[in-house]
Amino acid sequence: MSDARTEVLARVRAALGQTGSGTTPSGKVGTAPHPEPVPRAYRASGEHAVGSPEVLEQLVDRLVDYKAHVHQITADALPATVAALVAELSEPQGGIARSGSDNSPGPELSEPQGGIAPPGSDNSRGGRVVVPDGLDDAWLAALPAEVDVVRDSREQPLAAADLDAVAAVVTAARVAISETGTIVLDGEPDQGRRAISLVPDVHLCVVRADQAVQTVPEAVRLLGAHPERPLTWISGPSATSDIELDRVEGVHGPRTLHVLLVG
């Protein structure tokens, strides 16, 4: 045990009035606090059932409010929707100001050898999609053959630079919260490593209707079953308001978030 550990703990005890612990740095010995018991009068759950039409309606409203693109579809339509959104990637993106000296030339469809585009590249690459290796293959069934699907896993992870050369990522989700428009990924095999839903510029996230809860406490208690899993809570695309509080969507994370709400 280090000296600092012993001393910091002794100071904390002294601050709380536990005698025989010495003093705090300014020579104080505090008094024992009398904390009130925690009142849990807040809502532990919402008034609407998991996956109910009310919850879904609210979820869509809040997602759209934070500039996510929402596609409410049936399970049957999922593969075609994924294919259509991936096809959009190779179309030129209008309106996004590009800057920096790293502008590589357009879509790199001319690189079919399974090779990886050079690092430092920031452009959407039409045609290359990364998926976690536990993703349901059926979701990708409608993708045309020329789309290069790269599988990523904890055992065989893509390097960050390789991920940077990928246009989009398709993942599942663990839970969604309607009141806040939040989707949570917990790193299980159908959601993948945290990096894959971060570095590509477009995120296609598939959420089942029965995964949508109304409130934050409902989600936290569900996630609490596996607190050791790395969690990523996502509410819309990345954003900043650091310049004159003018909101700009898409800084470092994916600039486009598609939520495919199934069911």
Next chain:
Amino acid sequence: MSQTFLGLPTRRRTTDAADEPFGPVPHPQEPLRWGDDFPAAAKQTLKNDQLRRNLGHATQVIRTKRAAVVGEVPDWEALRDAGSAVKQQVMAHLPDLLQQLEENVVARGGVVHWARDAAEANRIVADIAKAKGADEVVKIKSMATQEIGLNEALADEGIAAIETDLAELIVQLADDMPSHILVPAIHRNRSEIRDIFLARMGDAPPDLSDVPRELAMAARAHLRRKFLSAKVAVSGANFAVADTGTLAVVESEGNGRMCLTLPETLVTVMGIEKLVPTFDDLEVFLQLLPRSSTGERMNPYTSMWSGVTPGDGPQEFHLVLLDNGRTDVLADEVGRSALHCIRCSACLNVCPVYERVGGHAYGSVYPGPIGAILTPQLTASTGGVSGHHDPNASLPYASSLCGACYEVCPVKIDIPSILVDLRAREVDADRSSRGVDPWRTAMKAAAWVMADGDRFALAGRAATLGSGLGGRDHAISVAPPPASAWTKARDLPAPPRQTFRQWWQAEHETTPEHEEGAR
């Protein structure tokens, strides 16, 4: 020199030369104590019209957003009650909870370090970076690392700390200091930011405009190269869960996720007060924080991790538990609730004083109402609360005690009461440090006068002689000594032509039967 009494103290510190062309504020030796004392610094910043315009706009926008999203939560007050009580529990059981956190982080593959002060924490981080052979680390915006001056300490060791939050990047490139807990570059407008990027970023496009989207994209391109190559990242923590060893970082831009995910090694520096006892407690704070802070229902990204996850994210995780004055705050029965703060900055946005003087006037990385109670207490061991010549002792006066900060605080910290308590202690300390105290002498004289009815009446009649001194508004703005000590800070109302006793006598002598009847 000090003239401390009810009004505003006037201690002055020397400031280094301005850092042209951008930084009116040079990097301080002490992140919790820099520049002039509050009254002198406020006088300077109040002259800056640009700053006031930027701040007035910013605080108003955030206030409105916050009010809207708080208003839509039906159980907001119940959440505040729970948040406040959870934090009280944390403080009461801090030794056990800290050890529980340590145990769980270690069990999940992390390494836990303890730091008594800033120097020790900086040493730990520098040693880790050096052991990894890193001459560059990427950083997530963190109040704790600002408080300990980590970037400067790493620079002394030849390690460049790169701020990746857009606002922190702006501040860092300008060699400036942050002026707000949440939006540190809020004192800068878009054209200033463009000029800073063009002059200092190195790879900014020469035709960069001042459109916020273009500026943000320039930062994206600049930083992506750093993210992809960085070996070591440094972060703070919004919450640490004792019973699971889970750390949480709440952010907007995704720079946090980049730092927490891509480098091989992650070092998290957190104050010992940042704990919550159980994972479920997050359900309270993840509702309170985003709505209070950015005025969003939820911030774009929140990351949680417990130790090391094999194959996902950093494979080496260090947690540095920082005291740096916190135990002194904890020892204070009244002031300890300042440690409940979750750094949302709602109190800054509603404070009429902050809105006008801006963050730099507080001379600390913690500005605004929470800074006014936290900074003096964190620096208590070096005179922050009671130091006769310490600028931090003037911070509790940086408030009108209007109470707006308490109203919006998501964990119900009674900031006004703590301000009053700190003022009392500053006055007490001042009294004992002086030989002859004019204020105390005056109070003693007043006590003698007021102890006797006849003496009081005489004094009252004497005071009416000054009734002609006031201007048209019956206020005396400049008085000769010793009353000048008062009029330097505020107006003195001119005495009336007649005392209350004289008025009473005149009224009741004409109608004596009323007096009889009353008895």
